[in-house]
Amino acid sequence: KRRRLETPGPRRLPLVGNLFTGIVHEQMAAFANEFGSIFSVNLFGTDAIVVTSVSAARELFVKRSATYATRLPLKMVELCNFHQGLLFQPDANKLRQGRRLLLKGMARRELEQYQDIIQHHTLALLSRLLAEPDDFMNHIQTSMGDLSLEIGYGHRSTGKDDVLARRSKDWVTNFTSTIAFGGFLVNVFPILDRLPEWCPGAPHKKTANAWRKDADNFRRDAYEMVKRAVNTGDGQPSIISKTLTEFRHALDEDVIINSAAQMLTGGHTTVLTLQTFMLAMVLHPEAQEKAKEEIHRVVGSDRLPTFSDWDDLPYTTGIVREVLRWHPVIPLLPRNPIQDDLLNGHFVPKDTMVIVNYWAMLHDEVIFPDHAAFRPERWSELKIDRTNDPFEIAFGFGRRVCPGRAATKELLFTIIASIIATFKISKAKDAHGNEITPPEEFTSGGVIGPVPFKCHIEPRSRVSSQLIAESIQSARIRA
Ligand code: HEM
Secondary structure, three states, X not given: OOOOOOOOOOOOEOOOEOOOOOOHHHHHHXXXXXXXXXXXXXXXXXXXXXXOOHHHHHHHHHHOHHHHOEOOOOHHHHHOOHHHOOOXXXXXXXXXXXXXXXXXXXXXXXXHHHHHHHHHHHHHHHHHHHHOHHHHHHHHHHHHHHHHHHHHHOOOOOOOOOHHHHHHHHHHHHHHHHOOOOOOHHHHOHHHHHOXXXXXXXXXXXXHHHHHHHHHHHHHHHHHHHHHHHHHOOOOOOHHHHHHHHHHHHOOHHHHHHHHHHHHHHHHHHHHHHHHHHHHHHHOHHHXXXXXXXXXXXXXXXXXXXXXXXXXXXXXXXXHHHHHHHOOOOOEEEEEOOOOEEEOOEEEOOOOEEEEEHXXXXXXXXXXXXXOOOOOOHHHHOOOOOOOOHHHHOOOOHHHOOOOHHHHHHHHHHHHHHHHHHEEEEOEEOOOOOEEOOOOOEOOOOOOXXXXXXXXXXXXXXXXXXXXXXXXXHHHHHO
16 A cells, blocks of 8 residues: 655645646755755655755765665666666666776776877867867767767777767667656656557557667677677777776676666766856856966966866866856756655655755755856855765765766866867857857756757967867877
């Protein structure tokens, strides 16, 4: 018999529960003002707990990590067999193995061996921005997708016609579509899966069958490609080739296949974060100018910034943190307790969906006054610590914290600082010469990014274009 949640929360309507008609994570954050940082909601009959403060998140996901380390898959994720990666892995042993693989593969000291790959794709992005600036949204996606594919599988994309890169892109797109609660009706009403495929209420079945087949084939083909190369001794350095060479016997083969593919979907968050950065630069030219002055003063104009400049560029690091805070790419993500629990004296049954509201934590008005504004200077005013640093919040907590966090910090800083150093990003103009101000509008779903917008991108000077060309040349010589 279903027991009702006793945790206080907003009043529900019959059948539908709490209706969220606007931006869900913002509306869920607003309820915290009335009900505190842990409250309950009902989503079309499913009871859920929402967590909106860092201290509450640490209490649950760090102190009570054994209870809250699980994340149950949404129905569509399960139907597509996408829960075999890491994000929704239900098997504790496979989860441990998969996390070991990625944490080891993506550790900062490991990344040093991939410096040439990171530099290659950073420069590829800069040169694409130089050649076809209007297509910047796609360039970011292509460059970051290619980067993940090369670090993960040792495969260097040959460009638009590269079959593996296209299949990888499809896998990432399909995976991210399934993880939005409202993206498929069957996620909201799992009972719909009992309908036969021909029934109008079950269009998800055909999609799930096709996506499952494509993903299973892609993940296996990509893995077999590396395995063959390792066996013949001509594998390029990559996370999988290293795994196969160094600790193949400690891991199940299906864990290697699925965890590596999860890295590609994880990498998509950097695409959306960099697109958010571009929007911030168009809307806040003053921030862009300050960062440019800082970079030119500290780094000079005869080399591109690298991660070793992090400590010397506080305003630029403020931009990186503010981009992650302003519109976090993952605003919400669930966890589920593996046993009944008590929260502030309120009963939480096993398997309840506990929604972590990262957006609410990063928009806490007490910690981040004028929270909706993009203000990189707030990071010089704040004493940065675990209660406010986006690198300690936007990447999750405890046992399930993002394994890509250290790599992302390095990558985002290097690319953002390099773009600011070499390009001026400003508003595009319409046919009459009027500036077009893009709206601060974001997609909805499990991972979010800005809706496509236009901007004007030009090299800061002839020296900037030369710097990009020379960096490409010297990278080629080194390779
Ligand atoms: C801006 C960039 C990124 C953000 C904001 C981000 C954020 C997150 C968050 C919030 C989680 C859930 C953590 C939790 O439940 O406590 C997560 C998990 C994960 N992330 Fe990231 N991530 C980013 C980049 C990456 C990258 C580059 C990778 C590539 C390896 C990656 C791979 C993963 C994986 C595999 C998981 C699942 C871990 C698990 O469930 O145990 N992420 N990420």
